[in-house]
Amino acid sequence: MPAPVPPGYTRGPIIFMGPLTEPFAFERMMQSFWDEAGGYGARILIVPTAAPDHPMVEGCRRWLLGAEAESVDVLSVADRRSAFAPEWIARIETVTGILITDGNPLRLIGFLGGTPVAQALRRANARGRVLCGIGRSASVLSQHMILPAQAAPVQEARLTPSLIRFAPGLGIVNRVAFDCDEEAGTHLRTHLPRLLTAVAHNPFLIGVALDPNTGAVIYANSELEVFGAGAALIVDGWQVEETTLYAAMTDQPFHISGVDVHTLSSGYTYNLDLHQAKSPPDSEIPQAGYEKFSSF
Structure with missing residues (x-):
């Protein structure tokens, strides 16, 4: 569960990014x-999902410097003992931003789940620090972590209970479940069946999938804003009327009705409380080229 926000604080932004391929x-x-x-006063902690010497970790570190x-x-998480180190807990208290780089989310959760470092990360966000996850590792920010897809032909992505697997995440956000794919343009072929299955498991969830080079930021006012080059797929289960997933066998199709589905490009927002999408003012709609990567 997300940590409670102390009096006088505002929860920090939570950023999901798709794979950064360009x-x-x-x-x-x-x-x-x-x-x-x-910005120039930023104090950053990079949390590697892969090994600390992974090229992405070094690339992020060099860019920020x-x-x-x-x-x-760079938080060197070599084993679970590392996540009990007092010096890292103290360091998390002083940073302004935490960046979780791409890799195997199960590896990171295996090291951090239920540890003082995981608690410190939740407290940091509750005290206004920004947390960001890149690619597959962004799923660890969710309480309901959708595990990466197992290799299978796209045509087999039909609605069956076994289409996705869940695991407990860090719990920075509890309503949004994030799905990630390395290939652009896969929303309707793979992400939609997977997110529909996630919502059928628990209609409380709002499933989000991102194209490569695309991000979504959740602010303290429960506004999710899309930014970057591609689009976000949002599958919201708040009005689900019926689901038969509970009665379906592992490889059998199931029924679900009443799901809200949105595809939103850069500048569009989605209110997680009101369950409403909103377009940006005409003057703020990004144009092709450099502007489509502009900061949110």
Whole structure:
């Protein structure tokens, strides 16, 4: 569960990013995180989902240092003992932004789940710090973590209970379940069946999938805003009338009705409380080219 917000604080932004596959998009998306973390005064902690010496970790560290962040540290999570270290808990209390890089989300949860470091990450967001996850690792921000898809032909992505697997995540946000795919343009072929299945498991959930080089930020007022080059798929179960997933066998199709589905591009918002999508003013609709990667 998300940590309670102490009196006098506002919950920090929570950023989900799809895979960053283009160098230009990487720079613009990183700048969006850098801005939210405080810009030139940013104190950043990178939490690697893969090994600390992974090229993405080093690429993020170099970019942030080049952007003149005040400090950039890398949390070396080699085993669960690392997540009990008092020095890392103290360090989390001082940072303005936390960046979780792409990799195997189960690896990270296996090291952090139920530890003081995981608790410190939740407290940091409740005290106004921005948390950001990139690619597959962004799913760990959710309480209901959707695990990456297992290799299978696209035509087999039909509505069966076994289409997705859940695991407990860090619980930074409890309503949004995030799904990620490395390939662009897969929303209707793969993400839609997977998110429909997630919502059928628990209609409380709002499923979100992102194209590569695309992000979604959730602010304290429960507004989700899309930014970047592609689109976000949102599957909201708040008006589900019926689901038969509970009665279906593992490989049998099930029924679900009353689901809200939205595809939103950069600048569009979705209110998680009101369950309403909103378009940006005409003057703010991004144009093709550089502007589509502009900071949110």
